[in-house]
Amino acid sequence: MGIIGWIVLGLLAGALAKAIMPGRDPGGILVTMLLGIVGAFVGGFIGRLIFNTDLGQFFDLRTWLLAILGSIVVLAIYRAVTGKRVTH
Template identity: 50%
Template sequence: MAWLGSIILLIIVGLIAGFIARAIVPGRQHMSIGATILLGIIGSFVGGFLGYLLFHADPNGGLLQPSGILGSIIGSIIVLLIWIAVKRRSGARA
């Protein structure tokens, strides 16, 4: 049952990180709650990967790992900016 607690914690951190990233990045993003949670979860793994690259710390024995709340927010901002750029580029062609 410990994995269930980890999943719930990942969802809560994902929601918080995704919401803060959406509040920091200018402009309006049309995203649902589920998309915001997914943004935060992906941002958490991006933040963990960047933490590994910058600090060469590997506490969990893996290259792709979840990060703390600050790393999750930074990763979520990066993912959101990439998502906006890709969406804008694909929208310009149509």
């Protein structure tokens, strides 16, 4: 997949991760979608490490599931790190 494919996949996976894990995120939807791009890469790493599989083509179900899984992981970590800050 090309870099544009990764970006589109990450943006959509980030939006789906947000729909799966609703709640208030610091930074809004833009940060959530950027986390989705990072999550797509993390999903590829998780797939290779745990399931011994790589990301396939853009329209492959395995690619989407791994990207969404990675986005959920990154979003959960982001919420855990930023959720404990106190603002005045």
